[in-house]
Amino acid sequence: MDAALELFRSGGYQKTMIIDITKQVGAAKGTFYHYYPSKEAIVQAICNRWATEMVASFKLESRDLDALPKLQLFIERLFLPHQMNILFKRLWDEEQLNLYYKTWRNLVETVFNPLLAGILEQGNREESMHVSCQQQAIAFFWSTLTCVWEAIFFQEPADMIASKAKMATSLLERILGIKEGTFEISLTSYWIA
Numbered sequence: 192m193d194a195a196l197e198l199f200r201s202g203g204y205q206k207t208m209i210i211d212i213t214k215q216v217g218a219a220k221g222t223f224y225h226y227y228p229s230k231e232a233i234v235q236a237i238c239n240r241w242a243t244e245m246v247a248s249f250k251l252e253s254r255d256l257d258a259l260p261k262l263q264l265f266i267e268r269l270f271l272p273h274q275m276n277i278l279f280k281r282l283w284d285e286e287q288l289n290l291y292y293k294t295w296r297n298l299v300e301t302v303f304n305p306l307l308a309g310i311l312e313q314g315n316r317e318e319s320m321h322v323s324c325q326q327q328a329i330a331f332f333w334s335t336l337t338c339v340w341e342a343i344f345f346q347e348p349a350d351m352i353a354s355k356a357k358m359a360t361s362l363l364e365r366i367l368g369i370k371e372g373t374f375e376i377s378l379t380s381y382w383i384a
Contacts, residue, residue: 192240195233200277204234205285231290238294241275242302258314259374265310266336270378304329311367321368331366335359339376352378
């Protein structure tokens with residue numbers, strides 16, 4: 192996975208062939224297919240590994256936090272610079288949009304949503320959030336963050352990114368039933384491709 196990630200990041204997804212990956216690690220092509228049925232499958236495995244590691248680290252760091260600071264930390268972790276940004280950008284630039292969206296959707300549904308559901312349940316227990324329709328709230332959570340993510344991804348001006356983050360904060364307060372002014376999306380270290 193490390194070799195494939197490096198090749199995808201440096202040469203691009205389309206130009207990287209399975210034979211390039213196997214040569215990089217000194218393995219036979221059949222060995223690759225023993226673990227991954229396709230090049231798309233290794234991209235998904237790379238992304239799953241990143242998301243799983245990010246969530247494990249987040250859980251350790253946030254275990255003693257109340258729900259609101261935990262949610263803020265989760266959002267900050269999503270926007271931190273990481274090696275996956277280059278891969279996602281490569282997929283986008285190479286118009287591998289189906290793979291891009293399919294991979295991200297899988298991460299959201301299998302890795303991030305269970306964590307997010309736990310944070311919302313904690314917020315309801317602590318009464319810092321009031322979420323009655325959890326599934327719908329989670330869907331709107333991601334739609335709201337996508338606006339900010341795309342502003343960063345497409346390198347919009349900093350004032351536009353800040354404006355969208357402020358608007359997203361207000362929307363998330365309403366969506367999640369958070370008292371106005373008690374929640375903030377902090378993007379002090381967001382990435383630029």
